[in-house]
Amino acid sequence: xxxxxxxxxxxxxxxxxxxxxxxxxxxxxxxxxxxxxxxxxxxxxxxxxxxxxxxxxxxxxxxxxxxxxxxxxxxxxxxxxxxxxxxxxxxxxxxxxxxxxxxxxxxxxxxxxxxxxxxxxxxxxxxxxxxxxxxxxxxxxxxxxxxxxxxxxxxxxxxxxxxxxxxxxxxxxxxxxxxxxxxxxxxxxxxxxxxxxxxxxxxxxxxxxxxxxxxxxxxxxxxxxxxxxxxxxxxxxxxxxxxxxxxxxxxxxxxxxxxxxxxxxxxxxxxxxxxxxxxxxxxxxxxxxxxxxxxxxxxxxxxxxxxxxxxxxxxxxxxxxxxxxxxxxxxxxxxxxxxxxxxxxxxxxxxxxxxxxxxxxxxxxxxxxxxxxxxxxxxxxxxxxxxxxxxxxxxxxxxxxxxxxxxxxxxxxxxxxxxxxxxxxxxxxxxxxxxxxxxxxxxxxxxxxxxxxxxxxxxxxxxxxxxxxxxxxxxxxxxxxxxxxxxxxxxxxxxxxxxxxxxxxxxxxxxxxxxxxxxxxxxxxxxxxxxxxxxxxxxxxxxxxxxxxxxxxxxxxxxxxxxxxxxxxxxxxxxxxxxxxxxxxxxxxxxxxxxxxxxxxxxxxxxxxxxxxxxxxxxxxxxxxxxxxxxxxxxxxxxxxxxxxxxxxxxxxxxxxxxxxxxxxxxxxxxxxxxxxxxxxxxxxxxxxxxxxxxxxxxxxxxxxxxxxxxxxxxxxxxxxxxxxxxxxxxxxxxx
Numbered sequence: 001x002x003x004x005x006x007x008x009x010x011x012x013x014x015x016x017x018x019x020x021x022x023x024x025x026x027x028x029x030x031x032x033x034x035x036x037x038x039x040x041x042x043x044x045x046x047x048x049x050x051x052x053x054x055x056x057x058x059x060x061x062x063x064x065x066x067x068x069x070x071x072x073x074x075x076x077x078x079x080x081x082x083x084x085x086x087x088x089x090x091x092x093x094x095x096x097x098x099x100x101x102x103x104x105x106x107x108x109x110x111x112x113x114x115x116x117x118x119x120x121x122x123x124x125x126x127x128x129x130x131x132x133x134x135x136x137x138x139x140x141x142x143x144x145x146x147x148x149x150x151x152x153x154x155x156x157x158x159x160x161x162x163x164x165x166x167x168x169x170x171x172x173x174x175x176x177x178x179x180x181x182x183x184x185x186x187x188x189x190x191x192x193x194x195x196x197x198x199x200x201x202x203x204x205x206x207x208x209x210x211x212x213x214x215x216x217x218x219x220x221x222x223x224x225x226x227x228x229x230x231x232x233x234x235x236x237x238x239x240x241x242x243x244x245x246x247x248x249x250x251x252x253x254x255x256x257x258x259x260x261x262x263x264x265x266x267x268x269x270x271x272x273x274x275x276x277x278x279x280x281x282x283x284x285x286x287x288x289x290x291x292x293x294x295x296x297x298x299x300x301x302x303x304x305x306x307x308x309x310x311x312x313x314x315x316x317x318x319x320x321x322x323x324x325x326x327x328x329x330x331x332x333x334x335x336x337x338x339x340x341x342x343x344x345x346x347x348x349x350x351x352x353x354x355x356x357x358x359x360x361x362x363x364x365x366x367x368x369x370x371x372x373x374x375x376x377x378x379x380x381x382x383x384x385x386x387x388x389x390x391x392x393x394x395x396x397x398x399x400x401x402x403x404x405x406x407x408x409x410x411x412x413x414x415x416x417x418x419x420x421x422x423x424x425x426x427x428x429x430x431x432x433x434x435x436x437x438x439x440x441x442x443x444x445x446x447x448x449x450x451x452x453x454x455x456x457x458x459x460x461x462x463x464x465x466x467x468x469x470x471x472x473x474x475x476x477x478x479x480x481x482x483x484x485x486x487x488x489x490x491x492x493x494x495x496x497x498x499x500x501x502x503x504x505x506x507x508x509x510x511x512x513x514x515x516x517x518x519x520x521x522x523x524x525x526x527x528x529x530x531x532x533x534x535x536x537x538x539x540x541x542x543x544x545x546x547x548x549x550x551x552x553x554x555x556x557x558x559x560x561x562x563x564x565x566x567x568x569x570x571x572x573x574x575x576x577x578x579x580x581x582x583x584x585x586x587x588x589x590x591x592x593x594x595x596x597x598x599x600x601x602x603x604x605x606x607x608x609x610x611x612x613x614x615x616x617x618x619x620x621x622x623x624x625x626x627x628x629x630x631x632x633x634x635x636x637x638x639x640x641x642x643x644x645x646x647x648x649x650x651x652x653x654x655x656x657x658x659x660x661x662x663x664x665x666x667x668x669x670x671x672x673x674x675x676x677x678x679x680x681x682x683x684x685x686x687x688x689x690x691x692x693x694x695x696x697x698x699x700x701x702x703x704x705x706x707x708x709x710x711x712x713x714x715x716x717x718x719x720x721x722x723x724x725x726x727x728x729x730x731x732x733x734x735x736x
Contacts, residue, residue, distance in 0.1 A: 006047040007084065007704070007727050017087040018043060018723060023708075025309070030055045030704050031439050039308050039335055042211055042327060044084070046704070052727070053700040054438045058692060061405070061445035063709045064090070064719035066456075070463050071685040073550070073557060077693035078707060078724060083562050088721030090711030131345040132291040141340030143181025147289055147333070148263060148282050157288065159270045160279045171251040173280045177260035185209045185284070186258065187265050187330030189322040190272040191233040195223035201275045202228075202235045204250050205322035206257065207330055213323045214257060218243045219250055234319020251278060265333045267300040267325065286332045290349065298349060304328040306352045307335055307344075402436075404429050405443030427691045431698050444691065446684050456712065460719070466547040468514065470554075471521050474503070475528065475540045476510030482534045487511055490533050493572040493638055495520020496600075496607040517598070517609065518643045519569040522555060527638060558643040566593075566620045567642035570627055571609040574635050582610060585632055591619035611642055696728065703728045 025041040032038040033049045040046065060067075065087065068075060128134050137146070149159070160167045191203040200221035206214045218235075220243045228235050254276070258264075265284045266272055273280060287297040290307075301313045308331055312324050336344055404426050423444050434440045475491070488500055496516040503510040515521045521542070529540040542548050558564065573582070579597050586592055594613040597606050614620040620641075627639040696705060704727050711721025 007044065007725065017089060017720070019089045020091055021311075023088065023723070027055065027057065027706075034338060039331060040211075042310070042331070045210055046727075051702055052704055053702040054434075054440070055704045056434060056695075056699060056706070057441045058695070058705070058707045059405075059441060059443040060688070060707070060709050061443050062712060063446065064711045065709060065722040066460055066463055066719045067685070068709055068722050070459055071682065073554065074682055074685040075689050076686075077689050077696070079557075079561055081562075081693075081696060082705075082707065082724035082726045083565075084725045085563055086723045086725075088708065088711055088723045090713035090718050090721050128342065128345050132293050133341050133345045136291045137341040139340070139342040139345075142337075144183065144185065144263060144284070144333075144337050145179050145181055147284050147337065148179065149285060149288070153288070154270075154283070157270050157285065158274070159283065160273050160277075162279050162281070167279060170277045170279050171255065173255055173258055173262075173278060175258055175260050175262050175280060175282065179261055179263060179282050183261040183263050183282075184259055185263050185265050185330060185333060186214075187211075187326035187328075188269065188272055189266055189326035189329065190275055191235060191320060191322050192271075192275050193221060193225050193229055193233055193235055194227040195221045195225050197221075197223040199271075199275050201247060201250070202233060202240065203322050204254075204276070205326045206254065207323060207326045209330070209334070211327050211330065213327075215250075215253065216323050217245055217250060217253075219245050219247055222247065230319055232319055234317070234321070247277065251276065254278065265326075265330045267303075267329045267332075268297070284333045286329045286336075289333060289336055290344070292350070298353070300325060300328060300332075302353060302356070303332055303349075306349055306356075307332055307347065400437070402433050402440040403443075404433070404440070405445075423688065423691055427695060430695050434695070434698070435700065442695065444688055446681070446688070456719070462547070469543050469545050469548045470518060470551055471498070471516070472512065472514045473521050473524050473540055473542055474510055474512055475524075475533070475538050476503070476536075477506065477508030478510070478534055478536045478538065480509065482509065482536065484511075486534050491524055491528070492608065493636065494523040494527065495569075495571040495609045516600075516607070517569075518558075519640060520571060520609065522643065523569070523571060523638055523640050526640065555643065559641045564642045566614040566617045568612050568614075568620050568624055568627070568639050569609065569642045570612060570637055570639045572632075572635050572637045573608045573610060574633060575606060575608055577633070578606075586612060589614075589619070589623045589626065591615040592623075699728050701728055 022041065022043050025039075026044060026046075029038045029041055030046060030049065030052060046052070068078070072079065128139070149157070151161070155161060155164075160170050162172055186209070187205075187207040189205050190201050192199040193202045194200075200223060201219050202221060203216075203218050205216045208214055218239060220240055225237070225240075228237060230236055258280075261282075262280075263282045263284060264273075264280050265286065267285070268287045269283050269285050273283075286300070286303065290298050290303055292298060304310045304312045308328065310328060312328050313320050426442060426444060430440070430442050434442070475487070478487070484500075484502065488497070491497065491500075491511075491513055494515070497513055497520075498516045499514045501512045503512055513524070515524070525540050525542065528538070531538065531540075542551060577585075579595065582595055582597065586595060589612070591614045592612060593615045596611040596613070598609065598611070599606055612620075612623065614623065624639055624641070627637050630637045692707065699705060704725070706723060706725040709722040712719040
C-alpha cells in the first residue's frame with residue numbers, strides 16, 4: 001500500500017508565532033526533501049516527504065489575522081479544512097522573505113551562477129579522501145551506532161565513566177540495553193554558573209527526536225554563586241531566587257525519562273554530564289562527529305548555520321537557550337546519520353568557516369572606515385552574489401515553480417509567472433496549471449479599495465469592540481450591602497478576570513466583569529445564570545449590542561472548529577499549582593496528549609485556567625464529565641469545550657490590550673466609511689473562500705497546502721499574519 005505523507009505540528013499553546021525564516025524552512029524541506037541540505041523544520045514535521053504530490057501556497061495579499069477573525073463565519077471552508085494554524089510574523093516585504101535570499105538573481109545568469117557556485121563549493125573526489133570526516137568514518141552511510149563514542153573515546157574526552165575514581169557519587173542512568181540503529185535520540189544541553197564549588201548546573205533542557213522539549217528547568221545550585229555568567233548562561237540572580245529544584249531532582253527526572261536504549265546527543269556533552277554528575281553509556285558528541293584536523297572543533301553556532309541554515313545563540317538574546325542548543329545538536333546528528341559522511345564532507349565546512357571569518361574581518365574594517373570611503377569602495381567592488389534560494393534548486397532539479405497573481409510576483413525568471421486581472425482568472429489558470437507543477441504560489445487579493453490603511457484601522461476597532469463585548473458579562477441584581485469579594489471569588493472560578501466594576505446607575509447594584517479569555521465569559525453565562533451568588537438569585541448576560549447579536553452562532557462555530565477538536569478548557573485552578581502539579585493531577589484522564597497553562601503576557605504569571613488536549617474527541621467529552629465538580633486541592637473546577645486554544649488565545653489578549661490612538665472624529669469617519677463597504681467586503685470574502693475551496697478540492701491527494709494571511713507591517717501600523725496548513729487526504733480535508 002502506498003504511504004501517505006503526514007504533517008505534525010507542535011502549535012498548541014501560546015508559543016506558536018512562526019517567523020518567515022521558519023516558514024521558509026518548511027517550504028524548502030517540503031519542496032526538496034533531503035536534497036540541497038534541506039532539513040526537517042524545527043517547529044513541525046513532515047513524514048514521508050518523498051510521497052508528497054506537490055506543494056501549493058495560497059497567499060491572500062495584504063490580509064492579516066484580523067481579517068480571518070473579523071470574517072470568521074464567512075471563511076467557512078478555510079476554518080473547516082485546515083487543522084494546523086499558526087501566527088505569522090508580519091513582514092513589509094512578504095514575498096521576498098518567502099522566496100528566501102537570492103530569489104531575484106537575473107534570469108540569464110541564474111543557472112550558470114548556481115552551477116558554478118555549487119561546483120566551487122563541492123570538493124573533488126580526490127580531495128574528499130583527505131577530509132578528516134572521511135578518514136574517520138569512510139564514505140558509506142552508516143547507522144547511528146557507528147557514531148556513538150567508544151569507551152576509549154569517552155575516556156580521552158573526559159566523559160564521566162562508571163567506576164572511575166573521579167565519578168564517585170555520580171548517578172548512573174541505568175540505560176544498559178543494547179543500542180541499535182533505531183534506538184531513540186535525545187538532545188541534552190545545560191547552562192552553568194560558577195559557584196564556590198566550581199561549575200554547577202543552573203538550567204537543563206532535554207528534547208526528543210522530533211525536537212519536542214521534554215524538560216526545560218532552572219536548578220538551584222548547592223553552593224554560593226560567584227559568577228552567573230549571564231552573557232552566556234542567560235541566568236540572573238533574580239531568576240534563581242524562587243527556584244526550589246535541586247540537582248538531585250533533575251537527576252531523578254532524567255533517569256525516569258530516558259528509555260533503557262536512549263542515546264544522548266550534545267555538543268561537548270562531557271561538560272554537561274560532568275555538571276549533572278551523571279553517567280550515561282551511549283553518547284554522540286557533535287563537536288567530535290563533525291571532525292576537524294589537529295583536534296580542533298567547530299562551534300555549535302557555526303554548524304547550525306552552515307549545515308542546518310539556522311541562526312542560534314543570537315547576540316540580541318540574553319545568553320544561550322539550552323533547548324535551542326539541544327535541538328540544534330540533535331538535528332546536526334540526525335543530518336549526519338541521514339546524509340552520510342560523504343555528503344557532509346561535500347559541504348566543505350573548513351572553507352565555509354574561512355569565508356565567514358574573512359567576511360567578518362572585512363565588515364570590521366569597513367566599520368572603522370569613514371562613511372565616504374566605504375561608499376567609494378562599494379562602488380569599485382563587484383556586487384556580492386546572494387546565496388541561492390530553494391527556487392534556484394528546484395530549477396536545477398528540472399522543476400519550474402508556478403506563480404500566479406494580479407501583480408508581478410517574480411522578477412528572476414525562475415518561475416512560470418502569469419499575471420491576471422481578477423481572482424476569477426487566477427482561479428481558472430490555477431485549475432489548469434497547478435496539476436502540472438510540483439511547487440505553486442497562488443496569490444489572491446480583495447483589491448486595493450479594501451486594504452487601504454484607513455479602512456484597516458476601522459476594521460481593527462470594530463473587531464476590538466466586538467471582542468470586548470464578548471469578553472464582558474453583566475451580573476445581578478444584588479442586595480445593596482452585598483459582598484463584592486465573594487462575588488469576585490465566585491466569578492473567578494470561571495477564569496481570569498481583567499476588570500470588575502460595580503454598576504450603580506440601576507435600582508439595585510449589578511457588576512460588570514470583563515474576562516481575559518472567551519471561555520471564561522461563556523462559562524459564567526452558562527453556569528451562573530440563575531444561580532444564587534452573595535445571597536441573591538442573579539441573571540448573567542452579555543451586553544446586547546449589534547456586534548453581539550450573532551454571538552451564539554459564533555460560539556457554536558468556534559466549538560466546532562477543527563483546531564478545537566479534542567480540546568477542553570478548565571478553570572478554577574489555584575495559581576500556586578505548577579504545570580508539573582497539573583500533569584500529575586490530570587494524568588488519570590484517558591488519552592491526554594498535551595496540557596497548556598496560559599501565562600499573563602505582561603507579568604509572566606500563570607492564569608487560573610488551563611487547556612487540555614486529548615488524542616480522541618470522545619476522551620475529551622468523557623473528561624468534561626469527570627472534571628466538572630472535581631475538587632483539586634480544595635478548589636472546585638469548572639470546564640467546557642475550548643473556543644480559543646492555540647494562537648487565538650494570544651491574539652485576543654493582544655487585541656484586548658492594544659489601544660487605538662485615533663482621534664474621535666477621525667475614527668468615527670473611518671467607521672462610517674467601513675460600514676458603507678463592509679457588506680461588499682463580506683460578499684468578497686465569501687467568494688474568496690469559495691474559490692479557495694474549489695482550488696483545494698482540485699488538488700491531488702498528498703498535496704501540502706498552506707494558506708497565508710501575510711499580515712500588515714507598514715508606517716500606518718502592524719497586524720500579525722496567520723497561516724493555515726495541512727496535507728490533503730482522500731476526504732478533501734487536511735490530514736494531521
